[in-house]
Each structure stands twice: as structure tokens, then as C-alpha cells.
Amino acid sequence: MESFFDFLVRHWALSLAALVLIVLLIGNELSRRLQKFETIEPSDVARKAGREGVALIDVREPNEWKEGHIKGARHVPLGKLEGKLGELKGEAPKEVVIYCRSGNRSATAANLLVKNGFENVSHLGGGIIAWESQNYPVSKGK
Structure with a gap:
């Protein structure tokens, strides 16, 4: 688990980009279901x-x-x-x-x-x- 957090800290830009993509995908799916x-x-x-x-x-x-x-x-x-x-x-x-x-x-x-x-x-x-x-x-x- 420490190596995971170490990776996140060392590659913060990549981690942030992945988080943004996940949020966008979830938002897109929710809006599709709510239309x-x-x-x-x-x-x-x-x-x-x-x-x-x-x-x-x-x-x-x-x-x-x-x-x-x-x-x-x-x-x-x-x-x-x-x-x-x-x-x-x-x-x-x-x-x-x-x-x-x-x-x-x-x-x-x-x-x-x-x-x-x-x-x-x-x-x-x-x-x-x-x-x-x-x-x-x-x-x-x-």
C-alpha cells in the first residue's frame, strides 16, 4: 500500500489526470442514465x-x-x-x-x-x- 501512495506522490500529474478521467466517465454515465x-x-x-x-x-x-x-x-x-x-x-x-x-x-x-x-x-x-x-x-x- 505504501508503494501505491509513493507512486501517486511521485507521479502526481498522472494521478490527477487519471482521477479527472474517472470523474468524467462517472459523470457521463450518470447523465446518460438520468436523461x-x-x-x-x-x-x-x-x-x-x-x-x-x-x-x-x-x-x-x-x-x-x-x-x-x-x-x-x-x-x-x-x-x-x-x-x-x-x-x-x-x-x-x-x-x-x-x-x-x-x-x-x-x-x-x-x-x-x-x-x-x-x-x-x-x-x-x-x-x-x-x-x-x-x-x-x-x-x-x-
Whole structure:
């Protein structure tokens, strides 16, 4: 046991880095378990897209949307989503599926929806990159 503590003292920077990584890993796992929305695969989105009661929302920027989006999706950039919450609530979708380019912005958007009372919210893990990597089609332009 003394040699372990001796190692920690002699290699304090390495020990500190290891401790930070452990804390980050634990924090990441806890936040994943506490999230109130689901991360879904492209095949799940393909089954849900176009179904009645499912709002498919693309939260990317306009130039990204024009490059290609999932057919039937509604374009609401992340920066404008909060201002559209009332409108979206008025439509009363049974389920909301959100996507972006890689999954980061859509996770933020999903958290925003959940915090504002939306239930049955999910986001496309890996975003449209994952969608296209599995050869699902995209619509281009407006």
C-alpha cells in the first residue's frame, strides 16, 4: 500500500489526470442514465418518419438543411426552437423525434423539450451522418 501512495506522490500529474478521467466517465454515465429522452437508431427513425402523431424536427442550420434532410422533417434551427415551443405544443404530437448533423444539437434540443413538458421525446443518435451511413435517402433543397 505504501508503494501505491509513493507512486501517486511521485507521479502526481498522472494521478490527477487519471482521477479527472474517472470523474468524467462517472459523470457521463450518470447523465446518460438520468436523461429523460431516448436515443434511437436510423432504422427507428425510418419507421416513425411520416407517421401521424410523430413530429420529426431537424435542428440544423439552413445551409445544412438544404444539403439534405429526412423527408417529412420540419426545419427548426436549434437557436429558434425555444420560440417555437408554443406552436409545437399546439400541434400536440404524440411523439417528437429530433435530429441534427451528429447528435449533439439534437440532444440539447431534446433536453429543452423535456424541460418544457414534452413527453415521448427521442433523438437520432449520430444524426443525419448515421442516417446517410446506412443509405437512407435525403431530400435536397427547400
